[in-house]
Amino acid sequence: MAERRRRARVQGGWAGTPAGRPAAPKAPVASSLALAGARPAWRQKEQPHTQKQFVFEKPSEVERRVPEAGVIDKPGVYELSKGPTGISRIHLIPGFIDSEQADWMFEQLLQDIPWGQRTHVRQEISFEEPRLTSWYGELPYTYSRITMQPNPNWHPLLTMLKERIEEFTGYTFNSLLCNLYRNEKDSVDWHSDNEPSLGRNPVIASLSFGATRTFEMRKKPSPEEDGDYTYVERLRIPLDHGSLLVMEGATQEDWQHRVPKEYHSRDERINLTFRIIYPEPDGVWK
Incomplete structure (x- = not known):
């Protein structure tokens, strides 16, 4: 009987626990991952280590090239530029005076014109012009403070040349600046x-005798260039014996010109520049 009761208590769950109470739940078993010291699933895969590299790149600059000078050596009318001031135009007539006539005209002008050399003063330093000049006209002419x-006493040959140019161009001239280039x-x-005194948009008719010299032109820079002539348009015009070059429109407003020194030997050259001179408004010549 006693043995039967003991078995009943064991089967009823009383063994080791107070009577009528359920057995305490078992402690949760630790995860095998935790036991093994493994990382959580989101860290199992090794993340690639990326480092953003900053490379300095110098901003690209637009390359500006100095333009090559154009050459005008064929007869014709050339429109150089067009802007707010108007159209700049030149007319080149090689052989305006044929070679045989040009020969004796050159010799007579070289001998008869009263050539003189002017002196300039700049910043209290005086220097002589690198050429000889002479002036014809009933009005004075001032340039570079000279x-x-x-001089109303025109040489007959100069009068004849003026009339021939006036007939060809349709313009009337009342003055003439003569230039003698003695050598290179x-x-x-x-x-x-x-x-x-030349007025607005003056017309200049330039007639050449003797050795060929290069007449160079360059366009005046825009205000944004701040006086820098490095990248402006340039022209080279060889003016030979008997050639005529007429500059008109806005050429004097928008372009500059020169006759540069040369490295090779050059003989004498005479250049006659016919123009129109107007009296100064206040009657005072400076």
Whole structure:
């Protein structure tokens, strides 16, 4: 009987626990991952180590090339530029005076014109012009602070040439600046014929005799260039014996010109520049 009761208590769950109470739940078994010291699933895969590299790149600059000078050596009318001031135009006529006539005209002008050399003063330093000049006209002409006095006594050959050019161009001229380049060392620097006495958009007719010299032109830079002539358009015009070059429109306003010194030996050259001179508004010549 006693043995039967003992078995009943064991089967009823009383063994080791207070009577009527359920057995305490077993402690949860630790995860095998935790026991093994493994990382959580989201860290199991090794993440690639990326490092962003910063490379300095110098901003690309637009390369500006100095333009090559164009060459005008064929007869014709050339429109150089067009802007707010108007159209700049030149007319080149090689052989305007045929070679045989040009020969004796050159010799007579070389001998008869009263050539003289002017002296300039710049920053209290005086220097002589690298060429000889002479002036014809009933009015004086002032350029580079030098005034050339009136000279109404035109040489007959100069009068004849003026009339021939007037008939060809349709313009009337009342003045003439003569230039004598004695050799390759004589020259005239960059300038524009834009003195007030020449009026607006002056017409200049340039007739050449003797050795061929290069007449160079360059366009004046835009205001944004701040006076830098490095990248402006340039032209080279060989003016030979008997050639005529007419500059008109806005050429003097928008372009400069010069006759540079040369490295090779050059004989004498005479250049006649016919123009129209107007009296100064206040009657005072400066």
